Amino acid sequence: MDPRICPLNWDTYVETFPERYLRRGHFDDVMGQRLDKMRQVLRVLEIGGGTTGCPLFQPEPPSNLRVWFLDPLVTKVPDWVVENLGWDQAVKGSLKFDLVVARGCINYLTPWEIRAIPDMLVPGGLFLANTFGQVREGSRMSAGRKGLLQESIRWEHPNIVHHELTLPDGCVINHSFFHYTQNQYLVFLGGPEGGCLFTSYGDNSLLIELRG
Numbered sequence: 001m002d003p004r005i006c007p008l009n010w011d012t013y014v015e016t017f018p019e020r021y022l023r024r025g026h027f028d029d030v031m032g033q034r035l036d037k038m039r040q041v042l043r044v045l046e047i048g049g050g051t052t053g054c055p056l057f058q059p060e061p062p063s064n065l066r067v068w069f070l071d072p073l074v075t076k077v078p079d080w081v082v083e084n085l086g087w088d089q090a091v092k093g094s095l096k097f098d099l100v101v102a103r104g105c106i107n108y109l110t111p112w113e114i115r116a117i118p119d120m121l122v123p124g125g126l127f128l129a130n131t132f133g134q135v136r137e138g139s140r141m142s143a144g145r146k147g148l149l150q151e152s153i154r155w156e157h158p159n160i161v162h163h164e165l166t167l168p169d170g171c172v173i174n175h176s177f178f179h180y181t182q183n184q185y186l187v188f189l190g191g192p193e194g195g196c197l198f199t200s201y202g203d204n205s206l207l208i209e210l211r212g
């Protein structure tokens with residue numbers, strides 16, 4: 001199959017990217033445990049929720065949750081989403097959230113966007129995110145909805161990672177994301193006094209929790 005360069009389209013992420021990013025895992029279990037302790041009606045903001053939202057919100061969120069999205073790069077969001085906000089709306093608006101969640105997407109956010117998150121929480125609210133630990137350069141084969149994908153990762157810049165995906169039909173999707181250290185996340189999110197906690201889990205993943 002001759003390769004073709006295809007644009008990245010976050011609307012088709014679920015069909016094109018490796019399934020291991022999508023399936024329910026430890027992060028979703030932690031999120032479920034935190035939500036179990038917050039029984040009242042909650043306002044939730046899902047950053048980078050894509051076209052489906054977190055596995056815990058599929059096919060729809062628990063009935064005590066009202067969920068807003070902040071994902072300017074998709075055109076389709078689930079019909080249970082109250083509204084898909086833009087960054088300006090979320091930052092300048094008066095809405096505050098009990099839970100802000102960023103599943104598999106904090107590494108796409110600029111420092112300005114990450115710094116804005118603590119102010120989106122009500123006092124005592126929770127920010128939960130997960131990301132990768134180390135950048136592991138190299139190529140591997142991964143299972144995707146359309147068959148086996150060739151996935152490769154390499155540094156592109158001191159804090160930018162290049163990702164290349166070759167779909168079974170020869171379509172090559174290139175995109176990049178940030179790599180921030182734990183210290184950088186600490187600074188962006190308000191420092192250790194700000195209540196930021198890191199937990200490594202799985203093979204190479206990092207859970208980030210911040211109490212507002």
Ligand SMILES: C[S@@+](CC[C@H](N)C(=O)[O-])C[C@H]1O[C@@H](n2cnc3c(N)ncnc32)[C@H](O)[C@@H]1O
Nearest residue numbers: 010048049050070071072073074103104105108
């Ligand atoms: C790798 S996907 C993760 C999707 C989903 N949260 C999951 O866990 O499978 C990254 C998501 O982040 C979104 N995204 C990328 N840059 C963003 C930004 N600056 N602000 C908000 N969302 C962004 C994309 O549109 C996409 O839906």
